[in-house]
Amino acid sequence: MRLFLIVFFISIQSYSQNCNQTLTGRVVDFHDGSPLSGAVLIVAGLEKFAQTDLNGYFRVENLCEGNYTLQVSHPECDTKAIQFTIPNEGSLSIRLEHHLEELDQVTVKGSAAIDYVATQRENRIEKEDIENLSYASLGDALKMLSGVSSLNTGSTVVKPVIQGLHSSRVLIMNNGVRMQDQEWGVEHAPNVDLNTAGSISVIKGASALQYGGDAVGGIVLVEPQRIIRKDSLFGRTVLTGSTNGRGGTLTSSFTKTKESGWYGTLQGTLKRFGDFETPDYVLSNTGQFEKAAALRFGLNKFTYGFEGYYSFFNSETGILRASHLGNAQDLFSAINSDKPLVINDFTYSIENPKQDVTHHLAKAKFFKRISNFGKLEMQYDFQFNNRLEFDIRRGGRGDKPAVDLELTTHTLSTDLSYDANSKFKANGGLLVRYQNNFANPDTGVRRLIPDYDKYDLGIYALGKYALNDQWKLEGGLRFDYNHLDAKKFYRKSLWESRGYANDFPEIIIEDFGTQLLTNPVFDFYNISGTVGFSYSFLDDYELLTNYSLATRAPNPSELFSEGLHHSAARIEIGDLRFNQEVAHKISVALSKTSGKFQFTFNPFLNSINDFLLIGPTGVEQTIRGNFQVWEYKQTDSYLLGFDLDAKINLTEQFDYITKFSFVKGYERKDNIPLISMPPANLSSVIEYKNQRLNNLKLQLESNYVFRQNEFPDTNFEVFLPITETTEILDLSTPPEAYHLINLNADADFNLFGETDLSLGLTVNNLFNTSYRDYLNRLRFFADDLGRNIVLRLKINY
Amino acid sequence: MKNLKFLALFFTATLVLVSCSSDDDGNEPINEEEVITTVRVALTGGSSPINLEWKQLDESAAPTITVSGTLDPNTTYTGVITVLNELENPADNITEEIEEEADEHQFFFLTGGGITISNLTYLDFDGDGNPLGLLFSFDTGEASLGDFTIILRHEPNKDADGVSEGNIANAGGDTDIEITFPLEIQ
Structure with a gap:
C-alpha cells in the first residue's frame, strides 16, 4: 500500500518579534491520522532539530521570524523539504512517499503498530x-x-x-x-x-x-517479512539444535529488492526431531520431519503492483505409540498406568501411527491505486491439502494410509478501499470460493469425511471514522453464503437410529445392502458484523470497546462424523440437522501505552447460540469390545474471562513483564462447564537488556498453569471381562497445576561488513519438572516434555 | 487491465480443470478391509460338536451371538477359531492374516461367572515358539453356567511375565477382538 505522511497541526505561537517562537506539530499517516513516531524534523541552516514522540508530536523551540526550510525525514520514507514562514498562521501539510511498502492489506500502516482493526486489541x-x-x-x-x-x-x-x-x-x-x-x-x-x-x-x-x-x-x-523498496540483497540463516528430541531446525532465506519496486524472496526450512522425552522416559514414536519452502516475488510500484507467492509444506509426525488403543479395556489400562504402556529406546524413525500432511499454497495478487480515492486489490489463491494418516494395521496394510483426504480450494477475492480522507476510511469486497474434498477410496477404511463440493460467496463492507483525536468509531457488516453438496455413505443401522430415514428419505441415491449412498445438500446464509469505538485519554490511556457478531456454519466433521476415532478410543457421531452457531462477543480493552508502567486489561464475554460441542451419550458394543459413544450437539453457551498484560520498566536495563489469562465457559442451561477450557495461566518474565554489551538479552520466565477446576463429567462405567468388574473410566479429571521455569539468553556479534551473528540459548523446563497439561490430548497416556536445551545460531548477511 | 483479464482467464481455466477432474469415486462404497465381522469357534471332543458364533455386520447394530448347545461335563474340548470379514463377498478369511502374522498376535481366554472350565492350553505357536491360540483346548468340570471370553491382542508383549501361559495382565498391545459367549455345562 502506498502511504503518505502528512505534517499538519503546525501551529506557531507568536510572541512579539523575538527569537522565542515555538513550532509544534504532529506527524501522522495521511490515510487514517494515526501517529508516526521517530520522524526527524530539521530546520535547515539553524541546526535545530526535533523528533516526533510516540504520538507523532514534535516541537522546535527558539525560532526567530523569517523564512525557513524544514526537512522532514522518517527511517522508512524519502526525505522531503518544505518551506515555511515564521510567523505562520496556517498549518502546513507535507506528503511524503513511504518507502517501507507492503504489498498487502490496505489496513497495513507504515508505523510499527499495525492495526487490522481499530477497536479490538x-x-x-x-x-x-x-x-x-x-x-x-x-x-x-x-x-x-x-x-x-x-x-x-x-x-x-x-x-x-x-x-x-x-x-x-x-x-x-x-x-x-x-x-x-x-x-x-x-x-x-x-x-x-x-x-x-x-x-x-x-x-x-x-x-x-x-x-x-x-x-x-x-x-x-501470519504476515511475511516487509519488502523495502531499495537496491539490496540480503539473507538470513537460523540453525538450532535441541537436546530434547535430539534434533533441530535449519532455515534460510534470501531476498533481493530493487528500487524500481521489483523484489523476490526464497525461503526454505528443514526440521527433524527424533522421539521426545519426559523427565523419566522416552515418548516412543513422537519424532517429526518437516520440510517447507516458499517463493515470493512481485513488483511494488507507487500506483500499481503485483505479487506471486507459492509455498510448500510437508510434515511427517509420529503419534505416541501408547496412544493407539483397541477398546475401553485398553483405555482403562492406559489411563491407570502411570507411564505409557509402550516405551522403546530413542529413535529417529517415525512409525505408525503417524500423520503425513502436505500443503501447497499459491497466490497471485494485483493492486492498483486510484488517485484521490484509494486502492483496488484482486487476489486469486489456490490451495491443495493432502492429509494422510497411517494406523497400526493388520495384514501388511500399514503402508496404506487409513485416512487419505485431498482438499482443493480456489478463492477469488477483491477489495476496494477508500482512504483519501484522513478522518474516514472504508473498504469493501467480494469473495468467491470453490472447494472440493476427495476421500481416496483406496484406504480400505470408510471415509472419515465424505466427498463434497462447496461454494462460498462473501460480501463485506467496513468503515472507520475518526471523530477527533480521542474518539474513533468502527463498524462493518458481512454476508456469507455457503453451499455444500456431499456424497455420503451411511450404514443402514445408523441411518435408522439417527431418525434420518424419516427426515431425509429423499436424499438416498442408492442402496448398497449394508450401506446407503446419500446426497446431503446444505445452504447456509450467514450474517456477521462488528461495531466499536476507541477512546484515548490522559495522554497514554486508551479504551477499546467492540461488539462482534459471528456466524459459523457447521463443519464437515460436525455434520458427517460416524465412526471410531482411534486415538480417543471412542465413536463420534455428527448430525445432518445442525444449523449455524451464532456468537455475540463483547470485548473491552483498557491500556496504558507508554511510560514506565504499561498495561492492557481485556475482559470479554462471548455468548454463543447453538454452540456445537461433543459429549458422551452411551456405550456401544462391538467385536473389539466396548466403546464410549460421543455425539455432537448444539446448545446455547457462553464464555467469559479476561487477559491481563503488564510491563514494568524497573531500570534502564531491567523489565518485568507479566501476563495472566483467565477463561470460563458454560452451557447456558444448567451451567455445565464446557470441556477443554484452558485453565488460568500466569506467566512472568524478568528481562535484562544491555545494548552496549553485544545487545545482550537475558530472560528468566516463570510459567504457572493452574488446575482446571471446572469440567464436565465425561466418565463412563464399563464392564471389563478380564477382571470381571465394572470400572469407571476417568476421562474428566484434569491434571494438577504445574510450574515451569524457562531461561533465555541472546547476544549479537558483528562478524564482518554487514554480516551479523546472533547466538542464543534457551532452556525450557529448567528443573525437569514432570507434568501433564489439561489441553494435551495425550495427557491420559504420558507426561509432557522434560528439560529442553536449545542452542541457536542466527546469521544475517 | 491486461493483468485482470489474465487473472479472470486463469481462474476460469482452473475451475474447468477441477470440474473435469472430479471423478465419480465418491459413488463407490468402501467396505472396511480390516473389519472383523464374525468369529466362529468350533468345539469338539464332547458327545456332539458345539459351534459358537459372534457376528456383527454393522457396528451400530447389536451383534448376534449364537451358541449351538451345552457342553458335556468333565470333558476335554479342542477349539478352532475362524475369523471372517463377511462384508466382502466372498467373505475375507482373516484367520490366514492372523496366522501369517502369528508373532504379532495372541488370543487370550477368560472365564467368568462360575463356569467350570480349566486347563486352558495353547495348541499352536508362532515362529518363536510363543503361543498364538487359533487352536486351543480346555477341560470342563461339573455342571455350571457362566461366560467364556475370547480376546485377540495385536502387537502384545509375548515375553512379558505370564503372557506365554495365557495371562493377559501384562500383555499390552491393542485389542482386535473382545467377545463373550454365555456357556452352559450340563
Missing part, C-alpha cells in the same frame, strides 16, 4: 521472537500472547486456542490467504511454517470482517 509477535522460536510450531509461538493457549496432541501437533476456542472457530490467514487445511480436526495442526512469518498478529474476535465472518474464536494473521 490486537496482540503481536515480532520477527525477533519468531526467529528465536524457529524450532517450534506456529501454535507454540502463539502461546507467547496472553489469551492464547494451545490444544496439543503430543508436543508437535499444536493448535492455537484463542480465549477458549479453537479449530474451525479460529481463522488463520497466511500471507493474505485463508488456510484451508482441514482445520476442523482437533489433531490437525496448522500447515504453516513459522519461519515464513515476518510477524504474527492475533485478533481475539471476529471484528476483522474482511477475512471472514465465522471467526467465533478469533483470527491469526
Whole structure:
C-alpha cells in the first residue's frame, strides 16, 4: 500500500518579534491520522532539530521570524523539504512517499503498530521472537500472547486456542490467504511454517470482517517479512539444535529488492526431531520431519503492483505409540498406568501411527491505486491439502494410509478501499470460493469425511471514522453464503437410529445392502458484523470497546462424523440437522501505552447460540469390545474471562513483564462447564537488556498453569471381562497445576561488513519438572516434555 | 487491465480443470478391509460338536451371538477359531492374516461367572515358539453356567511375565477382538 505522511497541526505561537517562537506539530499517516513516531524534523541552516514522540508530536523551540526550510525525514520514507514562514498562521501539510511498502492489506500502516482493526486489541509477535522460536510450531509461538493457549496432541501437533476456542472457530490467514487445511480436526495442526512469518498478529474476535465472518474464536494473521523498496540483497540463516528430541531446525532465506519496486524472496526450512522425552522416559514414536519452502516475488510500484507467492509444506509426525488403543479395556489400562504402556529406546524413525500432511499454497495478487480515492486489490489463491494418516494395521496394510483426504480450494477475492480522507476510511469486497474434498477410496477404511463440493460467496463492507483525536468509531457488516453438496455413505443401522430415514428419505441415491449412498445438500446464509469505538485519554490511556457478531456454519466433521476415532478410543457421531452457531462477543480493552508502567486489561464475554460441542451419550458394543459413544450437539453457551498484560520498566536495563489469562465457559442451561477450557495461566518474565554489551538479552520466565477446576463429567462405567468388574473410566479429571521455569539468553556479534551473528540459548523446563497439561490430548497416556536445551545460531548477511 | 483479464482467464481455466477432474469415486462404497465381522469357534471332543458364533455386520447394530448347545461335563474340548470379514463377498478369511502374522498376535481366554472350565492350553505357536491360540483346548468340570471370553491382542508383549501361559495382565498391545459367549455345562 502506498502511504503518505502528512505534517499538519503546525501551529506557531507568536510572541512579539523575538527569537522565542515555538513550532509544534504532529506527524501522522495521511490515510487514517494515526501517529508516526521517530520522524526527524530539521530546520535547515539553524541546526535545530526535533523528533516526533510516540504520538507523532514534535516541537522546535527558539525560532526567530523569517523564512525557513524544514526537512522532514522518517527511517522508512524519502526525505522531503518544505518551506515555511515564521510567523505562520496556517498549518502546513507535507506528503511524503513511504518507502517501507507492503504489498498487502490496505489496513497495513507504515508505523510499527499495525492495526487490522481499530477497536479490538490486537496482540503481536515480532520477527525477533519468531526467529528465536524457529524450532517450534506456529501454535507454540502463539502461546507467547496472553489469551492464547494451545490444544496439543503430543508436543508437535499444536493448535492455537484463542480465549477458549479453537479449530474451525479460529481463522488463520497466511500471507493474505485463508488456510484451508482441514482445520476442523482437533489433531490437525496448522500447515504453516513459522519461519515464513515476518510477524504474527492475533485478533481475539471476529471484528476483522474482511477475512471472514465465522471467526467465533478469533483470527491469526501470519504476515511475511516487509519488502523495502531499495537496491539490496540480503539473507538470513537460523540453525538450532535441541537436546530434547535430539534434533533441530535449519532455515534460510534470501531476498533481493530493487528500487524500481521489483523484489523476490526464497525461503526454505528443514526440521527433524527424533522421539521426545519426559523427565523419566522416552515418548516412543513422537519424532517429526518437516520440510517447507516458499517463493515470493512481485513488483511494488507507487500506483500499481503485483505479487506471486507459492509455498510448500510437508510434515511427517509420529503419534505416541501408547496412544493407539483397541477398546475401553485398553483405555482403562492406559489411563491407570502411570507411564505409557509402550516405551522403546530413542529413535529417529517415525512409525505408525503417524500423520503425513502436505500443503501447497499459491497466490497471485494485483493492486492498483486510484488517485484521490484509494486502492483496488484482486487476489486469486489456490490451495491443495493432502492429509494422510497411517494406523497400526493388520495384514501388511500399514503402508496404506487409513485416512487419505485431498482438499482443493480456489478463492477469488477483491477489495476496494477508500482512504483519501484522513478522518474516514472504508473498504469493501467480494469473495468467491470453490472447494472440493476427495476421500481416496483406496484406504480400505470408510471415509472419515465424505466427498463434497462447496461454494462460498462473501460480501463485506467496513468503515472507520475518526471523530477527533480521542474518539474513533468502527463498524462493518458481512454476508456469507455457503453451499455444500456431499456424497455420503451411511450404514443402514445408523441411518435408522439417527431418525434420518424419516427426515431425509429423499436424499438416498442408492442402496448398497449394508450401506446407503446419500446426497446431503446444505445452504447456509450467514450474517456477521462488528461495531466499536476507541477512546484515548490522559495522554497514554486508551479504551477499546467492540461488539462482534459471528456466524459459523457447521463443519464437515460436525455434520458427517460416524465412526471410531482411534486415538480417543471412542465413536463420534455428527448430525445432518445442525444449523449455524451464532456468537455475540463483547470485548473491552483498557491500556496504558507508554511510560514506565504499561498495561492492557481485556475482559470479554462471548455468548454463543447453538454452540456445537461433543459429549458422551452411551456405550456401544462391538467385536473389539466396548466403546464410549460421543455425539455432537448444539446448545446455547457462553464464555467469559479476561487477559491481563503488564510491563514494568524497573531500570534502564531491567523489565518485568507479566501476563495472566483467565477463561470460563458454560452451557447456558444448567451451567455445565464446557470441556477443554484452558485453565488460568500466569506467566512472568524478568528481562535484562544491555545494548552496549553485544545487545545482550537475558530472560528468566516463570510459567504457572493452574488446575482446571471446572469440567464436565465425561466418565463412563464399563464392564471389563478380564477382571470381571465394572470400572469407571476417568476421562474428566484434569491434571494438577504445574510450574515451569524457562531461561533465555541472546547476544549479537558483528562478524564482518554487514554480516551479523546472533547466538542464543534457551532452556525450557529448567528443573525437569514432570507434568501433564489439561489441553494435551495425550495427557491420559504420558507426561509432557522434560528439560529442553536449545542452542541457536542466527546469521544475517 | 491486461493483468485482470489474465487473472479472470486463469481462474476460469482452473475451475474447468477441477470440474473435469472430479471423478465419480465418491459413488463407490468402501467396505472396511480390516473389519472383523464374525468369529466362529468350533468345539469338539464332547458327545456332539458345539459351534459358537459372534457376528456383527454393522457396528451400530447389536451383534448376534449364537451358541449351538451345552457342553458335556468333565470333558476335554479342542477349539478352532475362524475369523471372517463377511462384508466382502466372498467373505475375507482373516484367520490366514492372523496366522501369517502369528508373532504379532495372541488370543487370550477368560472365564467368568462360575463356569467350570480349566486347563486352558495353547495348541499352536508362532515362529518363536510363543503361543498364538487359533487352536486351543480346555477341560470342563461339573455342571455350571457362566461366560467364556475370547480376546485377540495385536502387537502384545509375548515375553512379558505370564503372557506365554495365557495371562493377559501384562500383555499390552491393542485389542482386535473382545467377545463373550454365555456357556452352559450340563
